[in-house]
Amino acid sequence: DAADECLLWSEAQKYYANILNPFSPLVKNKIDEIVALNLPIDIIATSHGAIWRDNPLQIVEKYYEWSQDYQEDQITIAYDTMWEGTMKIAHQIASDISRLSPETRVKVFNIAKTDKNDIMTEVFKSKAIAVGSPTVGNNILSSVGGWLEFLTELKFKNKKAAVFGCYGWSGESTKILRSRLIDAGFDVVEPEIRCNWNPDAKVLAGTEEIAAALNER
Structure with a gap:
């Protein structure tokens, strides 16, 4: 909530594309597991990278979307x-x-x-x-x-x-x-x-x- 939104999402997508894309099936499966637990999530604080405080699940939702053979026109x-x-x-x-x-x-x-x-x-x-x-x-x-x-x-x-x-x-x-x-x-x-x-x-x-x-x- 303190970062520039455009830069934040641009860098998040760049990170996913260049680092995590090969592991997309694992990403999707793990998110499914976490969602099934129905845990209240107030903050996502990674060991490196952005800390998600305002609606922290927004990045999880994006990762889920990106994990499914993502493409635009x-x-x-x-x-x-x-x-x-x-x-x-x-x-x-x-x-x-x-x-x-x-x-x-x-x-x-x-x-x-x-x-x-x-x-x-x-x-x-x-x-x-x-x-x-x-x-x-x-x-x-x-x-x-x-x-x-x-x-x-x-x-x-x-x-x-x-x-x-x-x-x-x-x-x-x-x-x-x-x-x-x-x-x-x-x-x-x-x-x-x-x-x-x-x-x-x-x-x-x-x-x-x-x-x-x-x-x-």
């Missing part, structure tokens, strides 16, 4: 780029999503320039994501590879994903991204953008198919 696009081609595809996908579904919130992040915890909080809120990387040394960029490791650890469920990327020679990035996202528990849609060199208007026209697939119910 949001799509998050995360990428890294070498010569801005993959970046152009990312922003075109975002533009197409906004045009096809104006009510859907779209957020775009460069993985190399954004705190990974901030991106994961947005992934937590999203119904779908799109991940992009150019091909480098028959692989994806190391920044994207490390980010995908963290994504896998968080065990998100019931979310769609799409892949995209540019290449100069061999073009393995989209295949690798697809495999890694499937391993992370995402339902990866069939449409993708695999672009030789920088995208032209014809390539960018193909992003609408990705946008539509991510928005399908």
Whole structure:
């Protein structure tokens, strides 16, 4: 009751998304147990973090909501780029999503320039994501590879994903991204953008198919 409400809930959700999400089934079961005890709870004072005095069960109710494959009408696009081609595809996908579904919130992040915890909080809120990387040394960029490791650890469920990327020679990035996202528990849609060199208007026209697939119910 003494903290800024916006900051409080933002940080609470960020903590849940980046720390507790893998344990969501345990969180839900434990809350069910506590509620069944019908105990009067006047204050929740954790060993670290906020102390909940005013309506302390409000954070319990939020944890319960977040523990059940939480998502909002949001799509998050995360990428890294070498010569801005993959970046152009990312922003075109975002533009197409906004045009096809104006009510859907779209957020775009460069993985190399954004705190990974901030991106994961947005992934937590999203119904779908799109991940992009150019091909480098028959692989994806190391920044994207490390980010995908963290994504896998968080065990998100019931979310769609799409892949995209540019290449100069061999073009393995989209295949690798697809495999890694499937391993992370995402339902990866069939449409993708695999672009030789920088995208032209014809390539960018193909992003609408990705946008539509991510928005399908």
